[in-house]
Amino acid sequence: MDALDKAVKAAGGVTSLAIALGVRQSAVSNWKSRSRIPAAQALGIERATGVSRHELCPEIFGAAADLAPVTKQQLLDKLGLSSDAHLAKVLGLPVDQVAAWPITGAVPAVPQVLQLLGIASQAPAGPVSTDPDADRIGPVDTA
DSSP: OOOOHHHHHHSSSSHHHHHHHTTTTTHHHHHHHHHHOOOOHHHHHHHHOOOOHHHHHHHOOGGGGGSSOOBBBHHHHHHHHHHHHHHHHTOOHHHOOOOHHOOOOOBBOHHHHHHHTTTTOOOOOOOOOOTTTTTTTOOOOOO
């Protein structure tokens, strides 16, 4: 299963992911058929599903393998927490998302986890505009 399939499953389907991102369902379907996610959407997908930007676009954000993997159990122990609910509260994530992480598997490299581990993550880029004239300012003439 590739990263986009994991994201679609975590979101509850193609339509749910499209709604969370504010795009058409056909856009997500096209990403699946091309096996390529626009880099501008990777952060939104990460926020919506917890699937790491490093898995979604390793050519842009670097491979997830470059990050030191930590299991959910190690994270709970490090923070002195006893349950998924407590970990979710600390991370500011939904409880069901944190509960879906396997206890012995590596936790996803979402920004909240990286920050807790003291790993500097890349600052998110500003929103990408699709308007080529967005940075141009010109007079508006009236007829």
